[in-house]
Amino acid sequence: MRRREGTIQESLATLQRLERQYRHQPQELRLKALRLLKEEPSRTLQEVAALLGRSYRTLQRWWSTYQQQGLAGLLHVSKGGGQRPVRIGQKGLRELQQRLQQDGFADLKEIQRFLQEHFGVSYSLSGVWYLVRIKLKAKLKTGRPRSVQQDLQAMEAFKKTVWRRWRIGRSGHKMRHVSA
Numbered sequence: 278m279r280r281r282e283g284t285i286q287e288s289l290a291t292l293q294r295l296e297r298q299y300r301h302q303p304q305e306l307r308l309k310a311l312r313l314l315k316e317e318p319s320r321t322l323q324e325v326a327a328l329l330g331r332s333y334r335t336l337q338r339w340w341s342t343y344q345q346q347g348l349a350g351l352l353h354v355s356k357g358g359g360q361r362p363v364r365i366g367q368k369g370l371r372e373l374q375q376r377l378q379q380d381g382f383a384d385l386k387e388i389q390r391f392l393q394e395h396f397g398v399s400y401s402l403s404g405v406w407y408l409v410r411i412k413l414k415a416k417l418k419t420g421r422p423r424s425v426q427q428d429l430q431a432m433e434a435f436k437k438t439v440w441r442r443w444r445i446g447r448s449g450h451k452m453r454h455v456s457a
Contacts, residue, residue, distance in 0.1 A: 281322055283344050285315045295352075303354045306331065307339050311351070363412065365396045370412065377415050384417065385409070 285292075292312040299305045306329055313325050322336040329336075343351045363370055372395070373388075382388045385405045392398050392405065400408065409415050 281314070281340060283340075285311055285343075287311070287315070287348060289315050295348075299352070304352050307351050310336060310339055311343065311348075363408065364398045364400075365392060365408075369396050369398075370408075373408070374413050374415065377409070377413065381418055 287295075289312065292308055292315060296305060296308040296312060299308060310325050310329060310331075313328060314320055314322075322340060323333050326333045326336040339351060346353075365373070369392075373392070376382075376391070382391065385402050388409060389400055389402060389405050392400055409417070
């Protein structure tokens with residue numbers, strides 16, 4: 278096993294104090310690794326990795342960061358990832374939002390075709406949904422489904438008779454039964 282090069286500059290008390298300060302944070306294990314190495318200089322990175330339940334490669338990376346950037350570099354934990362920029366760009370997003378507000382689209386496939394024709398970008402349907410629903414916070418507006426077999430005259434008759442009587446009965450007026 279290869280011996281680690283370099284020494285730890287911070288005192289044991291400082292490392293213990295920082296370990297308490299960063300309790301339940303990603304930095305806590307990094308500080309614990311330094312403390313374990315400081316307490317017993319003969320320990321290897323492999324042994325510390327096993328004690329902390331981390332991979333040897335992780336300990337190598339932490340040690341390298343400490344050697345190159347010091348304690349401040351080791352304590353800096355990047356947020357990682359970040360968001361991928363939208364393939365149609367900000368101008369494209371504005372244009373899509375404007376089109377959604379003015380004319381609208383019938384469905385996601387229509388938006389997919391629009392993006393392909395106007396921007397030359399191919400999105401999956403789930404990608405289109407994410408773009409519209411999450412990025413633009415828009416909803417596709419659709420009307421209520423109507424049966425092709427509905428009878429408009431029967432609907433009008435219902436509205437004039439049955440529906441009207443039901444509404445009057447519910448409005449608080451009591452209907453009196455008139456006997457003849």
